Amino acid sequence: MMPVKDEISIHASKVIQYDVHRKKWSDCERCDLGNRARHHVLGRGQIPADVLFIGEGPGRHEDQRGYAFVGAAGKILQSALELLESTYCVTWFLSNLVACRPCETSISPNRAPRSLEVVKCQPRIEELLELVEPKIVIVLGSIPKSFLTDAPYLRSYFTRTAPHPAWVCYNGGTDSAAYQTFINVITNAIDSFIVEGSAL
Ligand code: SF4
16 A cells, blocks of 8 residues: 555655655755745655656746646656556656756746756755666656766666657647657657566
C-alpha cells in the first residue's frame, strides 16, 4: 500500500527518508530563488519509481500549486505518462533542475535557471536519486541536458534525453508530429533499457 501525500505516493519504506528530504528543501534559501518562491516544488509521482524525469524548473502554475508539471507542458507530459503506464506499467516521478521558480521577481516571467542556482540545488537532485531509486533517468529539454550531461552523480544511471514537453506545446500539442516525436523518444529510451537486458 502506497500512502498518498497529495500528488506524491510514497512507499512505507521511504516515508521517513522523504520527510527528511522535504523538511530540508521545502524552505531552503541556498539561492535567491527560494526567497521569491511561493512553493519549493520538490516533485510529484511515486517514490520509489522506475523512471525519474528531470525538467528545467517550476513555472508559475507549479509555483502556485507546489507540484511539478501541472501547467500546459505538464498536461502534455501527463498524457505521455498515461501511455507509458498502459504500455509498460512503469511508475514515474517528476522533478526539475531547480525546485524554485526561476524569475527575477515574484511577478516577473519565468526564465531559465542560472548556473549558480543549479549548482546550489544539485545536492537536492542527488538526494532525490537516492530517494526515488530510478532505473531510468530522462532529462527533459536542452537546458537540463546542458547541466546534466556528464554529471558524475548520474554516471551509474541509465540516462537519456528527450525534448521538453513545452516544446510540444509550442509545436501543436498532443495532435501534432512533435508529440509523436516526444513519445517516440521516451518509448525508445525505455525499449533500449529493456533491450540491454534490464527489467522494469
Ligand atoms: S532553487 Fe534549490 S537551492 Fe535554490 S532555494 Fe530553491 S531549493 Fe534551495
